Amino acid sequence: MSTTTTLHFPQPQAGERGAAGRRSLWVVAATRAVLNETQKSLWLLWGHRTIVLLEILTFVAFYPFLQFVIGNGTIQRALVPPTLLAFLALPLLYLAILKLVGDLLEEVNSGTFEQMHLSPFSPASLLVGRLLAFVLEGVLIAVVVGVLMTWWLGVGIPLRPAGLLPAALTVIDIIGFALLIGGLALALPQIGAIAHLFSGLILILNGMLIPLEWYPAWVQTLARFLPTTLGVEAMRKVVLQGQSLGAVWADGTLPWLLIHAAGLAALGWLVFLFNDRRAMRHGTLR
Amino acid sequence: MFQTTRGAGLDAARPLDHESAAGPLAFELTRLSKVYHRGKGTEVRAVDDLSLSVPVGQVVGLLGPNGAGKTTTIKMMCGLVTPTGGRVHLNGYDIARERPMAVRQVGAVLEGARNVYWSLSAWQNLLYFGRLKGLSRKLIVPRAESLLRSLDLWERRHQAVGGFSRGMQQKVAIAAALITDPPILLLDEPTIGLDVQTARTVKDWIARLAHEEGKTIVLTTHQLALAQELGDRIAIIHQGHLLTDLPVRELLARFRQDTYEIRLGGSLTPSAASWLDGFSITSQDGESSIRGPISDQEKLYDLLTQVHAQHLPLIAVEPVEPNLEEVFVQVLKEG
Numbered sequence: 001m002s003t004t005t006t007l008h009f010p011q012p013q014a015g016e017r018g019a020a021g022r023r024s025l026w027v028v029a030a031t032r033a034v035l036n037e038t039q040k041s042l043w044l045l046w047g048h049r050t051i052v053l054l055e056i057l058t059f060v061a062f063y064p065f066l067q068f069v070i071g072n073g074t075i076q077r078a079l080v081p082p083t084l085l086a087f088l089a090l091p092l093l094y095l096a097i098l099k100l101v102g103d104l105l106e107e108v109n110s111g112t113f114e115q116m117h118l119s120p121f122s123p124a125s126l127l128v129g130r131l132l133a134f135v136l137e138g139v140l141i142a143v144v145v146g147v148l149m150t151w152w153l154g155v156g157i158p159l160r161p162a163g164l165l166p167a168a169l170t171v172i173d174i175i176g177f178a179l180l181i182g183g184l185a186l187a188l189p190q191i192g193a194i195a196h197l198f199s200g201l202i203l204i205l206n207g208m209l210i211p212l213e214w215y216p217a218w219v220q221t222l223a224r225f226l227p228t229t230l231g232v233e234a235m236r237k238v239v240l241q242g243q244s245l246g247a248v249w250a251d252g253t254l255p256w257l258l259i260h261a262a263g264l265a266a267l268g269w270l271v272f273l274f275n276d277r278r279a280m281r282h283g284t285l286r
Numbered sequence: 287m288f289q290t291t292r293g294a295g296l297d298a299a300r301p302l303d304h305e306s307a308a309g310p311l312a313f314e315l316t317r318l319s320k321v322y323h324r325g326k327g328t329e330v331r332a333v334d335d336l337s338l339s340v341p342v343g344q345v346v347g348l349l350g351p352n353g354a355g356k357t358t359t360i361k362m363m364c365g366l367v368t369p370t371g372g373r374v375h376l377n378g379y380d381i382a383r384e385r386p387m388a389v390r391q392v393g394a395v396l397e398g399a400r401n402v403y404w405s406l407s408a409w410q411n412l413l414y415f416g417r418l419k420g421l422s423r424k425l426i427v428p429r430a431e432s433l434l435r436s437l438d439l440w441e442r443r444h445q446a447v448g449g450f451s452r453g454m455q456q457k458v459a460i461a462a463a464l465i466t467d468p469p470i471l472l473l474d475e476p477t478i479g480l481d482v483q484t485a486r487t488v489k490d491w492i493a494r495l496a497h498e499e500g501k502t503i504v505l506t507t508h509q510l511a512l513a514q515e516l517g518d519r520i521a522i523i524h525q526g527h528l529l530t531d532l533p534v535r536e537l538l539a540r541f542r543q544d545t546y547e548i549r550l551g552g553s554l555t556p557s558a559a560s561w562l563d564g565f566s567i568t569s570q571d572g573e574s575s576i577r578g579p580i581s582d583q584e585k586l587y588d589l590l591t592q593v594h595a596q597h598l599p600l601i602a603v604e605p606v607e608p609n610l611e612e613v614f615v616q617v618l619k620e621g
Contacts, residue, residue: 029420036417040406047405047446111399114366115462118394119418120386126418280368283322283332283358286399 033121037129038136041103045137052137055091059145063087064153070209079210080155081240086208088146089170089228092138093202096178097195099134100127101185108186114285124272127182131175163239166248166257170231173261177227179268186275186284202226207233227264230257311375312342312470312502313363318372319526320358332358334526336372340519342469345496345503347513347520347534349614355526356506357397360474363504364394376470390419393463397474397506401459404448408439408458411447415462426465433461437491453484460491471495471503477512485512492516514610522617529621534610541613545606546586548576551599561592574598577606 045052063084067075107113116123150156181198185191205215205223212220212233223229234253237243248254279285320333333355340346350356361367363374365381365388374381379388395401402411409430416426434440437457442450447458456476463471473492477485493516495501507513513520514534521531530537554567554574565578576593580586586603593600608616 032417032422033420036414040403040410040414043410044403044405110404111396111401112403114361114396114399115394115401115415116418117366118364118389118392120389120420121418277368280366283320283361283367285366286396 030121030125033119034125034129034132037126038132041130041133042136045133055095056141056144059091059141060148063145063149066209075153077153077155080149080153081157082211082236083208084146084149084155085157085236085239086206086228086232088142089174089206089232090203090208091141091145092135092171092174093177093228094199095134095138095141096131096174097181097199098192100131100178100182101191101195103130104182104185105189105192108284108286111286117280117285122273123276124179124269127179127272128175131178134178135171135175158239158242160239160242162245163235165245166231166234166238166254169257169261170228170235172265173227173231173257176261176264176266176268179272180264181268183268183272183275186272186279198226202228205229207236224256224260227260230260233257309341309343311339312344312377313504314339314373314375315359315363316373316375318359318362318374319370320355320362320367321370331526333362333369333523336523336526336528338521338528338531340502340504342502343496343500344518345492345505345516347517348504348506348523349510349513349520350506350523351618353525354523356523357474359523360394360396360472360504360506364392364472365389390466391468392470392472393466393468394472395456395459395463395474395476396472397478400455402447402455402462404455405446407444407446408434408450408461409443411458411462412465416465419466421466429465429467430461433464437461451484453480453487456480456484456488457491460488464495469502471501473503473505475507476505477507477509485509489516510610510614520610522614522621524618524621527621529617537613538608538610541608541616544579544581545577545608546580547602547604547606548589548593549601549604550574550576550593550596551601552596554596554598558592558596561589573601 064075066087067079067083071079104113107116116126119126146157177198181191181195184194188194203209205219205226206212206229207223212223212229215223224233230253234248234257237248237251237253238245245254315336315338318333318336318338319331322330322332324330336355336359338346348356348359358367362369363376363381365374365385369382374388376388376391379391381388403414406414412430412433413423413426416430417423431440434443437460439454439457439461442454447455450458460473460476476492477488480488489512492503492505496503496516496518503516505513505516517534519531519533520537522529532540551573553569553572554562554576558567562576562578565576568575568577576589580589590600590603
């Protein structure tokens, strides 16, 4: 090669030398690496934009079809706002879980998962960057579905800023669950079947078919252990019933959602780290 | 703090306690071992008590038959497989204890893997792999351009790698491994599956990286001529054990002394066959060549006396250089 470029990672400036300066540089580099993962996933999604378009169309068609079947040939407008709100979590969940598992297994097979491990940053944090891309795609699909359905079915979902908190916690809940399933995928390549089973359970029980209260008490309790159920319940109270966050906190919905999201995120992180290290011990990163 | 190369800045390689007589060490494997547990109590000892130290700027050919432990060793070196025992130091950084700094010292092209994203373009791949190691776009762009131009990929940089030929894909993989300018490069079978011309391009490139950029390169390959041509030293492993680790010349010299070739300016008479038992004789264009094992000088002089009696002009008496393939087979046999 005729030219040689010697690269240096950014050196701390005089004022920021020392532990604090190094830490801040590290945080900048780590954030860049995580966002890099998000950008890569968006590039890959753009490369498969026809499939993304088909996904949007499928989700747009799926909701009215579900309501049509449940309504015995008609769509009951009263049921639309609560079930539609729950349905909007589906694209995020579907993309985060199934696409992440599919992506991981493909990367393990193609060897790019190993290359990801040649980064100085933790693979679990890089994976969060990738999940952010799926969340962005999921949000895009949810917005399209939401806007089209409210317009077509003539119902409205009020846009209340207070709904952002339970919505954000729901997203964290989904990311935690996706990390958990992704972590399991490293040890169990046949995890796809389990991921589909959970997706099906969530589809039935999180309130997107019929409101949660219509189920027996024991089913409601079981459903609240699944990702998105508590988030949808909190959002319904805040957005559709107009309750304040204080009221949702006081009745226990928000604290439980917080515990669920934090617990699932921690569990997902730990399971991913554990199985990632296990794969390195067993030589099965690829 | 965040430097990746052996530049003059702060915290480049951590040298002082990791130097040898030949200079600072690029990497050091100390009593490295790996045991895979394959269920039902079955254990596979892939690497066993392997120690290897390589000074900065050398090309090491890591050779061995299939299943010898080459790939496991390479993967332990870059932290993709956790060793059962032993230590790996890359430019002085312990891969187990200082992983973030250690992995920055190394770029790897792994065997049988795509190594890069086929759905992305060459340009996107280089940006991605640069940032993956914490570099900013400002630092990556000039390096990416330089790499792609020198690999003749610049014109096609925005095309998806999946549409490239196998050779071009391998070039992108090598460029991605080099995007952060790591001082150590691990190449696991880099020319496997490539046509002759592309393999030659890749080979020339490896030579340039070693001799012009001073990279330390570990090269595993079954193409022994490639290892002989590029390697400064050869390490041969078999069943996880390091059988030999010597500079190429020294390794070849070790197996040189037994075989000689005597070239004569004429054809030998049939009567010579009696005293040339065990030698191979070839005649071509009015010249004869006697080739065979001569264990000591006494035997050589005896033979030359017999040759002198044939009244044929003596053109040359030379020790025969064994090629690496012959040495490899011999080392495995002895090992």
